[in-house]
Amino acid sequence: MRAHPDKMVTPSRPAFSELLADPEVKARFEKVRKYFFLRESTYDMSNRCNIRCDGCYYFEGDKQFARENLSPEDWRRLMKAEKARGITYVVLAGAEPSLVPELLDVCYSEMPLGSIATNGFLKIPESVGYKIHISVWGNDETSLKTRKAKNLLQKQIENYRGDPRAVFVYTFTRDNIDEVHDVAADLVYADCRLTFNVFSSPVGYEGPLRHDTESLQKTRQAMIDLLKRYPKQVLFSVYNAVAHTSPSGLHDLYSCSYPRCNPSQDIGLGRSFRQYRTDLNWDRSVACCVPDTDCADCRHYAAGSAVVTARLYRHAGDSDTFKSWLDYVDTYLAVWVMGYEKEANLCGRVIEPPPAR
């Protein structure tokens, strides 16, 4: 059944089928849509950490005071219950998951897809087949200053050199932009892959790591330069750089869909996402990927992976914007899903985030 021709609307917006007419675009869309089944929740594993960093999200707010549940059987029950309510992907984070390897094993045995956010100081056993995100906040001199950890990058590389699970996540702060070039060179030389994050202030934080307009612009340029220099090892796209370094944060650009910002429970993250604390409880009013972040300043790579990806509709307005969205989703999957390999980016131009319609 077809509508009458005089009902034709929005002539400037191409039909979805037109966007998919390019075989390369169609193939990429079919590749990424196989992962539309992913439904995430996040879990604080321990209230301990072996280093203490300036601006750490875990040690902000109330979650750091939750009782630590170290019972493997309780964690197994939780994972089974999560699977039963439709969760297909777990993000194991705060404070430092590598301190509880037996719990990581339990989670992996119940939920085969997931990732772990770690400082990389202790190696996570190879039996845990999740993606492992190793946080890098600059060179060893900067790490010593902001994380009180000696030779951290060297130790991280020793632990995860050539490990297919590992993605090194370089967090740009206002102070460490220039040193990313040397750090990236070291990582590439050591057969490591990397992606980028942008420091997003915890609520109330006004310290020296917080970005300003100038540092965001400089960060964007550094990201794009490194993407061009190491296209195989840097898991990123030009649109990733744009989305995470715009003067507006992710919430203003894309309307964050995590429960903390989104009261709707009809569908998507607002319906299924939970952020469990170490006592295995959760609170909808604070649930997002990195709780206690100042939403107005949020440019987290983890938030973007969900928030930008969810905005398929508004990125289907023209060919370059749709290609940019595909590059973003392709990057997200390569960073977060074991076995997913990133393709060459489809759009090398700077495309501004499309407005909501």
Next chain:
Amino acid sequence: MPETKKNQGIVLRVAEIIIDELKLEDITAGTFNPDMDLVDELGIDSMDLATIALVLQDEFKITIDEDDYPKLKTVQLICEYIEEKLAAGN
């Protein structure tokens, strides 16, 4: 809204699109329950729904705003939404 012959045609076409996009097996447009809750009973999520909405836009030459996605809970409700859009000249 009572199901007329006209909207029965839309119901069948919407069901076909959903079956095709989600690659559902063991179900046809004729056997698809138009009142089945697509989220609760079929388990579709926001990305699947966004894809289906884009294909429906092409098919019926209408615009489906992101904010309206939560309304599209069943084939019958999608059909009524499409009819309203067509009647209003979108």
